[in-house]
Amino acid sequence: MSSDEADAFVTSTDPLHPANLIPELCGGFYRLGWVTGTGGGICIRVGDKVYIAPSGVQKERIEPSHIFVLPYPQSTSSPHTDRIFLRRPKLNLKESACTPLFWNAFDKRNAGSCIHTHSQNAVMATLLWEGDFFEISHQMIKGVRIGGNGPPMSYLDTLRVPIIPNTPFEEDLTESMAAAMDKYPEAAAVLVRRHGIYVWGDDWQKAKTQTECLDYLFEIGVKMKLAGIPTVLNN
Ligand SMILES: CSCCC(=O)C(=O)COP(=O)(O)O
Numbered sequence: 001m002s003s004d005e006a007d008a009f010v011t012s013t014d015p016l017h018p019a020n021l022i023p024e025l026c027g028g029f030y031r032l033g034w035v036t037g038t039g040g041g042i043c044i045r046v047g048d049k050v051y052i053a054p055s056g057v058q059k060e061r062i063e064p065s066h067i068f069v070l071p072y073p074q075s076t077s078s079p080h081t082d083r084i085f086l087r088r089p090k091l092n093l094k095e096s097a098c099t100p101l102f103w104n105a106f107d108k109r110n111a112g113s114c115i116h117t118h119s120q121n122a123v124m125a126t127l128l129w130e131g132d133f134f135e136i137s138h139q140m141i142k143g144v145r146i147g148g149n150g151p152p153m154s155y156l157d158t159l160r161v162p163i164i165p166n167t168p169f170e171e172d173l174t175e176s177m178a179a180a181m182d183k184y185p186e187a188a189a190v191l192v193r194r195h196g197i198y199v200w201g202d203d204w205q206k207a208k209t210q211t212e213c214l215d216y217l218f219e220i221g222v223k224m225k226l227a228g229i230p231t232v233l234n235n
């Protein structure tokens with residue numbers, strides 16, 4: 001494939017093209033304090049193509065030409081170490097370190113998008129819930145889907161989000177995130193203690209709104225816990 005043909009994967013006047021959306025959405029996440037200091041971000045899969053941002057860059061300043069495009073699924077037997085690319089940026093950039101974690105969401109939940117934030121609400125939830133999961137009921141949990149891709153939850157359901165321990169390198173979270181997704185098939189996200197959260201959805205709109213709903217629930221859950229109010233009621 002020529003360089004011009006590869007660049008065509010990230011060149012569009014359509015504002016909803018993933019190469020245009022990722023920079024715009026990362027700008028919004030930056031202003032929410034979710035992706036400051038370069039970490040975190042969003043990836044989008046449309047059919048057999050995955051669009052991923054570069055690693056370790058100011059996420060609010062990404063341009064469409066910085067986006068990596070990968071085929072999905074990967075034909076290699078080791079897609080996490082031996083990745084195949086359809087398009088790489090001309091600048092000397094590396095794909096997000098979150099790529100294997102985003103891949104968990106594609107492979108295990110058929111997700112169309114996955115978001116990683118370093119939101120302080122999510123981090124505080126992992127500090128105040130010392131067990132394996134955060135939980136809350138009788139709050140506005142209708143915006144969260146069962147498993148992240150199923151039917152919406154009900155006000156009467158108890159939302160549980162598994163918490164996994166952090167590691168010094170993002171990639172090393174891959175196996176424990178996959179194990180948490182297997183153990184909690186109804187979870188729409190995985191929290192990483194003292195680090196942040198991964199949230200997925202059928203498409204970028206659902207991943208984004210679920211991340212917003214979950215962040216609201218972590219914020220109110222943290223406030224309730226600190227005020228001594230139980231976060232789970234018996235129905
Ligand atoms: C200062 S961020 C440390 C690594 C991290 O948590 C992260 O999310 C990295 O994401 P990136 O897309 O920049 O590789």
Ligand SMILES: [Zn+2]
Pocket residue numbers: 039040116117118170195196
């Ligand atoms: Zn991170």
